[in-house]
Amino acid sequence: MNPAAFYPTATDYLRFLPELILTIGGVLLLVLEALTGDNKDKSSLGYLAIAVVLGAMFAVPVALANPGTSFNGMIVSDGFAAFFRMVTLLVGLFTLLCSTSYLSREKANTGEFYLLVLFSLAGQGIMAASNELIMVFLGLEIASISSYVLAGFLRDDKRGSEAALKYFLLGSFATAFLLYGISWIYGVTGATNLVAIRESLAAGTSGNSMAVAAAALMLIGLAFKVSAAPFQAWAPDVYQGAPAPVSGFLSAGPKAAAFAIFLRIFQTSFESFSSRYEPVLWILALATMLVGNFSALWQSNVKRMLAYSSIAHAGYVLVAVTTNSNVGTAAAMFYLAAYALMNFGAFAAVTHLAGRGESHVTIDDLKGLASKQPVVAGLLTVCLLSLTGVPLTAGFFGKFYIFKAAIDNHLYWLSALGLLNSAIAAYYYLRILAAMYMHEPKTTDHPEPVPGGIQLTMWFSAAGILTLGVFPGLVLDYANRFATFVK
Amino acid sequence: MTLEAFFFYAFTTLALGGATLAITRRSAVHAAISLMVSLLGVAGLYLLLNAEFLFVSQIILYIGGILLLFLFVIMLVNLDAGRGLRQFHQRWPLGAAVTAIAGVAFAILWSRAKLPPSQTMPDVGNVELVADTLLQDYLVPFEVVSLLLLVAVVGSVLLARKRA
Amino acid sequence: MTHLLPPEFFTATVPLNAYLILSAILFAIGACGFMFRKNIITIYMCIELMLNAVNLSFVTFSYQFGKVDGQIYSFFVMVVAAAEAAVGLAIILTIFRNRGTLQIDEIDTLKN
Numbered sequence: 001m002n003p004a005a006f007y008p009t010a011t012d013y014l015r016f017l018p019e020l021i022l023t024i025g026g027v028l029l030l031v032l033e034a035l036t037g038d039n040k041d042k043s044s045l046g047y048l049a050i051a052v053v054l055g056a057m058f059a060v061p062v063a064l065a066n067p068g069t070s071f072n073g074m075i076v077s078d079g080f081a082a083f084f085r086m087v088t089l090l091v092g093l094f095t096l097l098c099s100t101s102y103l104s105r106e107k108a109n110t111g112e113f114y115l116l117v118l119f120s121l122a123g124q125g126i127m128a129a130s131n132e133l134i135m136v137f138l139g140l141e142i143a144s145i146s147s148y149v150l151a152g153f154l155r156d157d158k159r160g161s162e163a164a165l166k167y168f169l170l171g172s173f174a175t176a177f178l179l180y181g182i183s184w185i186y187g188v189t190g191a192t193n194l195v196a197i198r199e200s201l202a203a204g205t206s207g208n209s210m211a212v213a214a215a216a217l218m219l220i221g222l223a224f225k226v227s228a229a230p231f232q233a234w235a236p237d238v239y240q241g242a243p244a245p246v247s248g249f250l251s252a253g254p255k256a257a258a259f260a261i262f263l264r265i266f267q268t269s270f271e272s273f274s275s276r277y278e279p280v281l282w283i284l285a286l287a288t289m290l291v292g293n294f295s296a297l298w299q300s301n302v303k304r305m306l307a308y309s310s311i312a313h314a315g316y317v318l319v320a321v322t323t324n325s326n327v328g329t330a331a332a333m334f335y336l337a338a339y340a341l342m343n344f345g346a347f348a349a350v351t352h353l354a355g356r357g358e359s360h361v362t363i364d365d366l367k368g369l370a371s372k373q374p375v376v377a378g379l380l381t382v383c384l385l386s387l388t389g390v391p392l393t394a395g396f397f398g399k400f401y402i403f404k405a406a407i408d409n410h411l412y413w414l415s416a417l418g419l420l421n422s423a424i425a426a427y428y429y430l431r432i433l434a435a436m437y438m439h440e441p442k443t444t445d446h447p448e449p450v451p452g453g454i455q456l457t458m459w460f461s462a463a464g465i466l467t468l469g470v471f472p473g474l475v476l477d478y479a480n481r482f483a484t485f486v487k
Numbered sequence: 488m489t490l491e492a493f494f495f496y497a498f499t500t501l502a503l504g505g506a507t508l509a510i511t512r513r514s515a516v517h518a519a520i521s522l523m524v525s526l527l528g529v530a531g532l533y534l535l536l537n538a539e540f541l542f543v544s545q546i547i548l549y550i551g552g553i554l555l556l557f558l559f560v561i562m563l564v565n566l567d568a569g570r571g572l573r574q575f576h577q578r579w580p581l582g583a584a585v586t587a588i589a590g591v592a593f594a595i596l597w598s599r600a601k602l603p604p605s606q607t608m609p610d611v612g613n614v615e616l617v618a619d620t621l622l623q624d625y626l627v628p629f630e631v632v633s634l635l636l637l638v639a640v641v642g643s644v645l646l647a648r649k650r651a
Numbered sequence: 652m653t654h655l656l657p658p659e660f661f662t663a664t665v666p667l668n669a670y671l672i673l674s675a676i677l678f679a680i681g682a683c684g685f686m687f688r689k690n691i692i693t694i695y696m697c698i699e700l701m702l703n704a705v706n707l708s709f710v711t712f713s714y715q716f717g718k719v720d721g722q723i724y725s726f727f728v729m730v731v732a733a734a735e736a737a738v739g740l741a742i743i744l745t746i747f748r749n750r751g752t753l754q755i756d757e758i759d760t761l762k763n
Contacts, residue, residue, distance in 0.1 A: 008626075016627075023634055030641065071627040112645050119638045126631065134724060138631045141731050142638055145738050149642035152742055161745045162758050164646075168739050169694060173685055175735075176701035179728060180678055183705050186721060187671075187712040210600055213593075237761040304761075495665045499673055506677055506700055510684030510693075518693050522700065525677075529703055532670065536714040538722050541706070541729075548729050553699065553736045560740045561692060564747045579687035586686070590679025597671040605667065606717025616719045617726070625723050632730050639734035646741035 012070035015077035017059040018085050019125045025052030026118035033111030042109045046100040049114035053093045053121065060085050069131055073193050076131035079482025080333075084128035084260040087337050091253035092121040094344045094457045098245040098351050101451030105356055106243070108154055116153075117249070120146035124257035133182045133192040136261050140178070140225070143254050144171050151242040151250065159358075163241025167250075170224060170234040178221025184214035185269075197269040208273065215270050215277060222265075225258040228318060229287040232311045236295070239307035244354055244361075247303055248347025251310040252340040259317055259336055263329055266321070268485045274324045281322040282414055289315030289421040296428045300362050302350055305428060306343070309387060312425060313339050319418050320402045323409040329483035331401035334476050338386070338394035338468055345383035345461030349376055352454045363432060368441030376450060377436045379458040386465045388429045389422050394468035401476065495535060501528030515561050523554050539613045670711040678704035691743055691753045695736075702732045 013020065029045055029052070036042065064082040069075065095117055103109040123142030130136045148171065152164025186192055188210045189200035201211055220231065227235040239247040270277065292312025299305035317339075320332035353369070353376070354361050370377040386395035399422060406415040450458075468475060505525025512518045530545040576582065609616060621629055681700030688694045706725040713721025747753055 027637075030637075072624055074627045110645075112641055116638070116642065119634065122634065132628075134625070134628050134727060135631070138628055138635060138727065138731070141734070142631070142635050145635065145642060145734060146638050148738055148742065149638075149646060152646060152745060155646055155745045156749065158749050158760050161742065161749050162760055164742045165691065165746050165758065166761075168735075168742050169691070169698075172695075172698045172735055172739065173682075173701075176678075176681070176698055176705065179702065179705045180708070183708040183712065183721075183724070186724065187708065187715070190712075190716050190718075192720070192724070210596065213596060241761045492665050495669065499669075502673065502677060503680075506680045509696060509700060510680060510688065515690060515692050518696055522696050525700065526703060529677075529707055532673075532707060533710055535665075536670070536710050538710045538713065538725075541710060541722050541725055544726060544729055545706075548733060549699075549703075553733055556736055556740055557692065557696065560743060563744070564692075564753060575689060576687040582686040583683055586679045586683035589682070590676050593675035593679065594672040597675055598668050600668060600671070602667055602715055605715045608714075608717050608719065613719075613722075617722055620719050621723055621726070624720075628727060632727060635731060635734050639737045643737040643741035646738070647744050 008071055011066050011068075014066045015063050015068065015070040016075055016129075017063050018056040018089070019122045019129075021056045021059050022052060022118050022122040022125065025049070025055065026115045026122065028052075029111055029115040029118065033115070036111070041104075042111050043100045043104065045111040046096055046103075046109075046114050049118055050093065050096045052118055053089055053096060056121070056125075057086065057089050057093075060089070063129075073195075074132045074135050075126075075129050077129060078485070079478070080260070080264065080485065081129035083333055083337075083479065083482060084256055085125045087256045087340050088121055088124040088128065088253045091249060091256070091340050091344060092117055094348065094461070095245050095249040095253075097453035097457045098248070098348050099243075100453055102243065102245050102351055106154055113150070113153055116146040116150050120150065120249075121253070124253055127257040128260045130261065130264075131194055133185065133194070133197075133265075136265070137175075137179065137182065140258075140261070141175065143257060144175070144225075147171075147246075147250055147254055150246045151238055153246065154243055159241035160243060163238045166234050167238045167242075174221045174224030174231070176221075177217050177224070181214045181217030181219075181221060184210060184217065188214060194265060194268045198271065201269070201272045211270070212273055212276050215266075215273070216280075218265065219277065219280065222258060222262045223284060226255055226262060226314050226318075227288075227311050228284050228314055229291040229311070232288065232291060232314075235311055236304050236307040239310065240301060240304040244303065244347055244351040244358060247307070248344045248351070251307070251347070252344050255310070255314065256336045256340060259314075259321070259332060263321060263332060264485060267324065267329065271324075278322060278324060281318060281324075282411070285315050285318035285322050286414060286417055287315075288312070288318055289418060291315075293421050293424045293428075296425070299428070300364070302363060302366065302432065303347075303354075303361050305363075305432075306346055306350070309425065309428070310343060312421065313343070313387075315421070316399060316402055316418060319406050319411070319414055322411060322414065323405045325405065325409055326480075326483045327408060328402075328405040330476065330479040331398075331405045333479040333483065334401055334472070335398035337475050337479075338398040338465070341461040341464040341468070342383045342386040342393075342395055345458055345465070346380060346387065348454050348457040348461070349380040349383070352376065352448075352450050355448075363435050364442065366432060366435045367439035369436040372441050373447050373450070376458070379462045381433060381436070382462040382465055383458075384429045384432055386469070388426045392466070392469045394465045394472070396469060397472040397476070401472075491535065494531065498528045498531035498535070501525065501531065503528075516558070519554060519557050519561060522557075523550055526550055526554070537608060537613060540617045667711055667715050671708055674704045674708040674711065677701075677707065689755055691746065691755055691758075694755065695739055695743070699732060699736070702728055 126139030154160040224231040296308035386393035508521035533542040684697035709721040709725040
C-alpha cells in the first residue's frame with residue numbers, strides 16, 4: 001500500500017465543502033452555546049446558524065464546479081447531489097427562520113436546537129452526495145439521530161417525547177433492514193461502491209436472486225424512511241407530536257435526502273434487474289397514495305392532516321421513481337423541490353397559528369382566519385392550492401411532469417389512479433380553505449403579530465411556488481440536465 | 488467432530504439460546520443478561536472468523552458499553568416493578584409465525600447459495616490490517632463517524648439532563 | 652503468529668453458509684421480538700439483536716473475500732449502535748419522566 005495515494009487533495013475538500021461548512025459551523029455554535037450564559041437570549045445563535053446555512057448554500061455551486069468523486073470514491077459531487085443539497089439546505093434555512101420565535105414562545109430557546117439542525121443538514125448533504133453504501137448509512141444515521149432529538153426537543157411535552165420515541169424505534173428498525181440489505185449486497189458483489197456494485201451485477205458473475213433479495217431488504221429500509229405504505233405508520237404520530245417547525249423540517253428535508261439515495265442506489269446499482277422491482281414499486285406507490293389521501297380525509301388536527309398529505313406526496317414521487325427513467329428522475333427532483341416549498345410554507349403558517357404550547361392546531365381553530373389575519377390566510381392558501389395541484393402553482397407542474405413521465409413509460413393505470421388520488425386530496429385541502437374563508441371567527445381576540453422569520457419563510461415559499469408555477473423551466477431544465485448518474 | 492466445528496456449535500448455541508431468551512423472558516433484567524450471552528456467542532464466532540479486533544470491540548463496546556447502559560437505565564426506571572404487566576403483544580403467535588417463515592426463507596436462501604471459495608487474508612495481524620484500511624481507505628467515514636458521535640453526545644445530554 | 656487461534660484449528664469443516672444461516676435466524680428473532688414485545692427497553696434490545704446479526708453477516712463475508720472491509724463496516728455499525736443506544740435510552744428516560752410508564756401501548760396520546 002502506498003500511503004501517498006490516500007492523501008486527499010484540495011479538490012477533494014472542495015467537493016465536500018457544504019458539509020464541511022455545516023460541521024465547522026455546528027461545532028462553533030456548540031462552543032458559543034457553552035460560552036454564553038444560561039439565561040441569555042439565544043436568538044443570536046439562531047442567526048449565526050442561518051449564516052452558516054447560507055454559507056453552505058454558497059458552497060454548493062463550488063462543489064458543483066468541481067465534479068467528480070473524492071476521498072477514494074466515497075463522495076461524488078454531481079448536479080444531482082448539488083440539487084438535493086440545495087433543497088435540504090433551503091428546508092434547513094426555513095426551519096431556522098421559523099424556530100427562533102417558536103423556541104422563545106415555548107421558552108426553550110437553546111443553542112443546541114440550531115446545531116442539531118446544522119448537523120442533520122450535514123447528514124442529509126452526505127446522503128445526497130454519497131457514492132458508497134457506508135456513506136449512505138452514516139449520512140442517514142447522522143440525519144436521523146439529530147432528527148430524533150429534534151422531534152423530542154421539548155422534553156417536558158408529552159406529545160414531543162412520544163413522537164421522538166416512535167420516530168426512534170421505527171427509524172432504527174428500518175436502519176437494521178437497510179444494513180442487512182447492505183451486508184448481503186456486499187456479500188454478493190464484494191463491493192459497497194455504487195458503481196462497482198453495478199458493474200459486478202451487470203457482469204452477472206454473482207448470484208442474481210441474492211442481489212434481488214438484498215435489494216428487497218434495502219427497499220424496506222428506504223420505504224420506512226420515505227414513509228411509503230405499508231411502512232408509514234410512524235409519520236402521522238411523529239409529525240403531529242414534534243414541534244411544528246421540526247415537523248416541517250422532517251417532512252421535507254430528510255425525506256428529500258432519502259429519496260435522493262433511493263433514486264441513486266436503485267438507478268445506479270440495481271438497474272440491471274429493474275424489471276424485477278418495478279411491480280413492487282408500482283404497488284408501493286399506489287398504496288402510499290391511497291393510504292395518505294384516504295386517512296387525511298378524516299383528520300381534524302391540521303398537523304396530522306399535513307402528515308398524511310405528506311405520505312400521499314411521497315406516493316406521487318414514488319410514481320416517478322417507478323418509471324425508472326431519466327425523465328422520471330427529473331420529475332421527482334422537481335416535485336421534491338416544489339414540495340419542500342409548499343409543505344414548509346404550510347407548516348410555517350401552522351407554527352405561527354398554533355399559539356403557545358401548540359394548543360390551536362385543529363381545523364376549527366382556523367375558522368375565520370381570512371378576516372382575522374388576511375395575509376397569513378392568503379399565503380397559506382397559496383401553499384394549499386399548490387399542494388392540491390391547481391394550475392399556476394408549482395404543485396401543478398410537479399404532478400404534471402410526474403404523470404407525464406409515467407405515461408411516457410406506459411404506466412397508464414398508475415397515472416389514472418394517481419390522478420384520481422389528487423382529486424380526492426383536493427377535498428381535504430379545500431376543507432381548510434373553507435374553514436378559513438367561509439366561517440366566522442370563533443373568538444374575537446386580537447391576533448398575535450406574525451414573527452419576522454415566519455413571515456419571511458411564508459412569503460419566500462409563496463413566491464417560489466408562484467414562480468415555479470409560471471416558469472417551471474427554472475428548476476426543471478436543471479433537473480433534466482442532471483437526472484443522469486455517473487455510471 | 489473437529490475443534491472448529493465444536494466451537495462453532497457451542498457459540499451458535501450461546502447466540503441462539505441467548506437471543507431466544509432475550510425476547511421471551513418477562514423480566515427486563517433477565518432479557519438484558521440473555522442478550523449479553525447472545526452477544527458473547529457472536530463474539531466467539533468473530534474469533535472463528537479471524538476477526539480478533541471485532542471480538543475485542545464486541546466485548547468492550549457492546550457488552551461493556553451498550554449493555555451496561557441498558558442495565559443502568561433499567562435500574563434507573565425500576566422496570567421490574569412493572570413485571571406483572573403484559574409483556575407480549577396479544578397477537579404474538581401471528582408475528583412469530585410471519586418472522587419464522589421469513590427467517591426460514593432467508594436461511595434456505597443462504598443454505599443453497601454457492602459461495603465462491605474463501606480467499607485468505609493477508610498474513611499480517613488483524614488489528615494492523617484493520618488500522619491500515621480504516622485510516623486509509625475509510626478515512627472519511629471514520630471522520631464522519633466522529634460527527635455522529637458528537638450528535639449523539641449533544642442529543643443524549645440534552646434529553647437526559649435534569650431540568651433547570 | 653498473526654492470529655489468536657493457530658492455523659491447525661481451521662480445517663474448514665463448517666461451511667460459511669452456516670454462519671449466514673445463523674445470522675438470518677438471529678435477524679428474524681430480533682425482528683420478531685421487536686414486533687411482539689410490549690416494553691420499550693426490551694423492544695430496543697431486539698434492535699440490538701438485529702444489528703448484531705448484520706455484523707455477523709458482514710464479518711462472514713469479510714472472511715470469505717479475504718478482505719478486511721467487512722470488518723470495518725461491522726465496526727462502523729457497532730459505533731453507530733452505541734450512538735443510537737445513547738440517544739435512544741435518553742429518549743426512553745424522558746418518556747419515563749413524563750409518563751411513569753414504559754409500556755408501548757400506554758403511550759398513545761397522539762391520535763386524531
